Amino acid sequence: MNIKIKRLLVFIVLISSQHICAQTQTRAGFLPSINYNHKINKLYELNFKLESRHFVFEDNASQSSNFEYNYSLSDVSALIGRKVGLNSKVVLGFLTRIEPEAVSFRTIQQFIFQTKIDNFRVAHRIATDQTFSSNESTEFRLRYRLSAEIPLSGLKVDVKEFYFKFNTEALNSIQDNAYDLELRAVPNIGYVINERHKIELGLDNRFVSFIDNQTRITSWITINWFL
Amino acid sequence: MKTASIIISVGFLLLFPFISKAQHKYEREFRIKSETIPQSAKEFIDSISADSKIKWYKEISLNDITLEAKFKYNKKKFSVEFDTLGKLQDVEFVIKKREISPAIYNKIKSKLDSIYQKWKFQKIQIHYSGKSSHIVDAIRKNEPSDSIKIAYEIVLKGKNLEDTQLYEITFNEQGELKNILLIIQDKADHLEY
Numbered sequence: 268m269n270i271k272i273k274r275l276l277v278f279i280v281l282i283s284s285q286h287i288c289a290q291t292q293t294r295a296g297f298l299p300s301i302n303y304n305h306k307i308n309k310l311y312e313l314n315f316k317l318e319s320r321h322f323v324f325e326d327n328a329s330q331s332s333n334f335e336y337n338y339s340l341s342d343v344s345a346l347i348g349r350k351v352g353l354n355s356k357v358v359l360g361f362l363t364r365i366e367p368e369a370v371s372f373r374t375i376q377q378f379i380f381q382t383k384i385d386n387f388r389v390a391h392r393i394a395t396d397q398t399f400s401s402n403e404s405t406e407f408r409l410r411y412r413l414s415a416e417i418p419l420s421g422l423k424v425d426v427k428e429f430y431f432k433f434n435t436e437a438l439n440s441i442q443d444n445a446y447d448l449e450l451r452a453v454p455n456i457g458y459v460i461n462e463r464h465k466i467e468l469g470l471d472n473r474f475v476s477f478i479d480n481q482t483r484i485t486s487w488i489t490i491n492w493f494l
Numbered sequence: 495m496k497t498a499s500i501i502i503s504v505g506f507l508l509l510f511p512f513i514s515k516a517q518h519k520y521e522r523e524f525r526i527k528s529e530t531i532p533q534s535a536k537e538f539i540d541s542i543s544a545d546s547k548i549k550w551y552k553e554i555s556l557n558d559i560t561l562e563a564k565f566k567y568n569k570k571k572f573s574v575e576f577d578t579l580g581k582l583q584d585v586e587f588v589i590k591k592r593e594i595s596p597a598i599y600n601k602i603k604s605k606l607d608s609i610y611q612k613w614k615f616q617k618i619q620i621h622y623s624g625k626s627s628h629i630v631d632a633i634r635k636n637e638p639s640d641s642i643k644i645a646y647e648i649v650l651k652g653k654n655l656e657d658t659q660l661y662e663i664t665f666n667e668q669g670e671l672k673n674i675l676l677i678i679q680d681k682a683d684h685l686e687y
Contacts, residue, residue, distance in 0.1 A: 423523075
């Protein structure tokens with residue numbers, strides 16, 4: 268890479284980070300999930316997911332840090348996937364978000380394809396979703412997620428072996444004609460318990476509101492159970 | 495060859511449905527230290543003078559335990575398999591389509607055309623088996639002699655009436671079909687959802 272471009276990138280990162288630090292609101296919590304996958308036949312499969320958010324820490328630049336437990340919400344989703352190629356599928360579904368005082372609904376459309384680079388399995392997910400709620404305008408999102416799995420022993424991940432998984436995602440959203448960008452980076456350590464069950468522990472970092480200069484960083488400790 | 499943990503052997507299912515009976519073949523491999531490798535296996539690998547670091551693996555299947563060395567030589571990816579006592583079993587390395595002689599390639603192609611509506615190579619490996627010294631000579635000269643046995647192992651994406659699947663297909667030196675395996679890909683729900 269050209270040295271000038273490198274310097275420019277470093278400069279942008281430094282400026283951005285100073286900018287973010289000056290404005291940032293940080294929150295942290297737990298994000299446990301259960302993910303059930305059921306193969307119907309050669310072409311179709313179902314996916315059900317239950318996920319909930321629990322905040323335990325909040326730090327606003329203008330206020331003091333605060334450790335306090337707060338249940339935030341639960342998401343319940345149901346998706347149906349259809350294989351459209353050897354390593355690709357189209358997925359449709361919906362999600363219900365249950366908050367203490369509100370319920371919202373989301374329709375989801377995804378295209379997922381997998382590639383393999385040596386020992387790495389990589390999945391690409393291009394998705395759109397629309398969130399409907401009674402007290403807010405509909406939010407439209409376009410998102411791209413890259414997930415990479417690296418076996419920690421051997422050439423591929425087998426039963427009773429650990430793996431490292433890294434997800435990174437960019438989410439573009441439009442609501443009330445206002446555009447926003449969210450970035451996510453999620454490193455995970457996973458373990459294959461048996462042919463059916465996997466468990467993952469990770470850190471889901473979300474950088475919200477990049478565009479409107481009120482960046483929030485939310486870090487979740489994630490515990491995912493795939494069955 | 496070692497891309498899937500479970501391979502269901504369908505033998506000649508696609509050619510002779512009446513004789514086929516699916517068999518399950520489990521493979522699991524993990525990295526091992528070179529200190530645990532028998533001297534004879536290490537000496538064989540040393541005689542090739544690999545261009546890269548040598549990575550050793552132990553591979554466990556239902557019937558067998560083997561040791562495998564993986565490395566690069568002459569810009570090719572090699573995999574050398576030994577039994578647990580260090581006796582050479584075979585050598586395989588990745589080749590390009592154009593490295594198969596046109597006559598053999600045409601035979602392979604017409605056989606694949608007769609099996610699949612559409613197909614595409616994912617990986618081609620050539621296998622050498624025979625006397626160790628002859629195999630080393632063949633690797634160094636980049637040309638097999640008549641004294642070693644050759645086979646082509648092809649991983650391909652094949653489309654038939656039902657759907658598209660990944661297959662591992664073996665052809666002998668003459669381009670005759672020897673075996674077809676259906677590769678069952680590992681679950682990827684944790685990457686997709």
